[in-house]
Amino acid sequence: MRLLGLACGQQEGSAEVLLKAALTAAAREGTAVEMVRLTDLSLVTAATADARDDAAWFCDQLLDADGVIVSSPTYTRSAPGALKLLIDRAFGPRTDVVFVREALARREHGRAEQEETRSPLGLDTAPDPRVLKPRVAGFIAVGGCPSPHWRTLTLPTLHALAFPLHMAVADQMEVPTPGGLGGIATDPVAVARAERLGGAVARQLGLPHDEVRFLGEPGTCPMCHLDLIVLRGDHAECGTCGAEGRFVVVDGAVRVDFSPTGTASSVHTLTELDAHYRELLGTAALEPDPQEIDKHAAAFRDSVRVLRPPRP
Ligand SMILES: Cc1cc2nc3c(=O)[nH]c(=O)nc-3n(C[C@H](O)[C@H](O)[C@H](O)COP(=O)(O)O)c2cc1C
Structure with a gap:
């Protein structure tokens, strides 16, 4: 080891x-x-x-x-x-367990089917x-x-x-x-x-x-064991790992209760890393056409003077 x-x-x-x-x-x-x-x-x-x-x-x-x-x-x-x-x-992505697992599976599938299988999220270089x-x-x-x-x-x-x-x-x-x-x-x-x-x-x-x-x-969050808690809307979120909880007041003291469903959204779980991968797949599918981006972004291209430090 x-x-x-x-x-x-x-x-x-x-x-x-x-x-x-x-x-x-x-x-x-x-x-x-x-x-x-x-x-x-x-x-x-x-x-x-x-x-x-x-x-x-x-x-x-x-x-x-x-x-x-x-x-x-x-x-x-x-x-x-x-x-x-x-x-x-x-x-x-190249060190994300789900990205790598999916890329390896795609490569195996490609070999078996003798076809090239490209990653929809651009992780084609040797996982x-x-x-x-x-x-x-x-x-x-x-x-x-x-x-x-x-x-x-x-x-x-x-x-x-x-x-x-x-x-x-x-x-x-x-x-x-x-x-x-x-x-x-x-x-x-x-x-x-x-x-x-x-x-x-x-x-x-x-x-x-x-x-x-x-x-x-033990800390407040049962997943990352840290105490950085965010108020997101009406619920509590672990600022370090994203586990979701609920604020409760017990004997006048504020506590956060984390349910099993809430802890599943911690980035320390494979469930969340999987969900993140699938969410990005969905986002990639919605990516606007480059020409469309170009048309809208052109107005911003030279709109502000950029300062750069002098180089010898
Ligand atoms: C730029 C800078 C910012 C620092 N800010 C903090 C700080 O916000 N909180 C703190 O507890 N210590 C702060 N420190 C102190 C260092 O954490 C402390 O000196 C520590 O011992 C440095 O680690 P090292 O001895 O291993 O280099 C700061 C030190 C530097 C140089």
């Missing part, structure tokens, strides 16, 4: 210290561990499209692994933008069967601010790395860190908690998604 760590903060910073504590504990369970530093990766945007891009390399490392632990600092209440850029560049292997994830979030509302969006952002691949989250933790590079090393409780997380992930590597037990704090 191979466990990959992704450190998203400074080299030797607090996020990296906790990741190493978790990976070392995982290694004690007999797991092969390695880590990647986000700051070592070159990730491109459109402006630097001709530069080296390590997103595909990272994706390959992850697909070779049976699990991942991501440890991230908090920047402006969320995870660093570079992590979101990595997720956007490396993942998407990678490694996407379908069971994987376990663990998440660590650190922040410099003691107040938890300064870290609200960090763990939810990390979940974006897990759900398209239908990874089972075994544990997650969020801690404030004292100042100083690697300052969290002086907090034995946080280090021990990270070690527990590493063990929880390592011991469950290879298990099918639904057999992995979540060993962290």
Whole structure:
């Protein structure tokens, strides 16, 4: 079993210290561990499209692994933008279990019938069967601010790395860190908690998604175990995973009740990933004719002056 760590903060910073504590504990369970530093990766945007891009390399490392632990600092209440850029560049439909399952089935069908079967959603380039292997994830979030509302969006952002691949989250933790590079090393409780997380992930590597037990704090949402709740119309929605619930007041305190139908809309379920795929198939079928788009979009093409930074 191979466990990959992704450190998203400074080299030797607090996020990296906790990741190493978790990976070392995982290694004690007999797991092969390695880590990647986000700051070592070159990730491109459109402006630097001709530069080296390590997103595909990272994706390959992850697909070779049976699990991942991501440890991230908090920047402006969320995870660093570079992590979101990595997720956007490396993942998407080509690492979505349903897209890949459907593409592989279409390829098999095409072979059997000796006909070319094109994907209606444009995933024709070699679907990678490694996407379908069971994987376990663990998440660590650190922040410099003691107040938890300064870290609200960090763990939810990390979940974006897990759900398209239908990874089972075994544990997650969020801690404030004292100042100083690697300052969290002086907090034995946080280090021990990270070690527990590493063990929880390592011991469950290879298990099918639904057999992995979540060993962290239960949280409000029974699916992602986080507490980010959105008021959508008259119902409650988990802001991290989309599970649907109902606000109820019990003894003057607000709670959210999640029914089995509501939890089925969590992006952590295959039911929802399937529904999402079918919804996109429906959207693709309704795509307007390119000439029609061109006719209507022409009015916007040069309507606003675009500023660009000078280049040497
Ligand atoms: C640009 C920036 C924004 C930050 N914003 C927050 C924040 O919103 N909430 C918080 O708790 N800490 C915030 N911090 C503090 C970092 O999360 C903290 O210093 C952490 O230890 C950095 O992780 P590292 O030591 O692994 O690099 C911010 C730090 C930087 C550099």
